[in-house]
Amino acid sequence: MFRLSKCLFGAVFAIAATATPAAAQTANGSIYGTQLENGWQDWSWAKVERGLEIEGSARKPIRIEAGAYQALFLHHDPMPLTGFTKLRFLLQGSQPGGKVKVTLLSGGKPINDGALLTLKNNGWTDVQLPLAGLGATGKPVDGIWISNPGGEPLPPFYVTEIKFIP
Numbered sequence: 001m002f003r004l005s006k007c008l009f010g011a012v013f014a015i016a017a018t019a020t021p022a023a024a025q026t027a028n029g030s031i032y033g034t035q036l037e038n039g040w041q042d043w044s045w046a047k048v049e050r051g052l053e054i055e056g057s058a059r060k061p062i063r064i065e066a067g068a069y070q071a072l073f074l075h076h077d078p079m080p081l082t083g084f085t086k087l088r089f090l091l092q093g094s095q096p097g098g099k100v101k102v103t104l105l106s107g108g109k110p111i112n113d114g115a116l117l118t119l120k121n122n123g124w125t126d127v128q129l130p131l132a133g134l135g136a137t138g139k140p141v142d143g144i145w146i147s148n149p150g151g152e153p154l155p156p157f158y159v160t161e162i163k164f165i166p
Helices: 002-027
Strands: 030-032 047-049 062-065 071-079 086-093 099-106 115-118 125-130 141-147 157-165
Touching (some): 030 071
Antiparallel strands (some): 047 062, 062 157, 071 141, 086 125, 099 115, 099 141
16 A cells, blocks of 8 residues: 555656646746746847846846837747736836837737837836736737837837736
């Protein structure tokens, strides 16, 4: 009996150890801190510079130069957002007044019209967008666009600390 229990424990532990990476990718919700995390990839069609060094700061934001209708596009294999309620990130413009649109994707397509945000250049704006408002309730997500929704280029803007939160 003891040997069987020990073998069963070992088998269960081995299965759990091999299953952990996929669960860990969605468990902490982190997408970008100072670099892309948890299997997220940069598929952008805007000019993007990741890991920008800022003197006196531990932050390493993404700098985006988005021409007309261009976007920062972060891609991931389809993942459920069970346990998460918001998409959170820090946003800052180099000039005030520009607009960016945040859209989640499922099956490679926008889920809905997304959320329109106005850029500010007087410090970081803590953006927290409810997943329900982005149409992501009960849907696997495989991408995030932070885009220029207009026909004119935007002045550079910055994004960092991107994550899904409970």
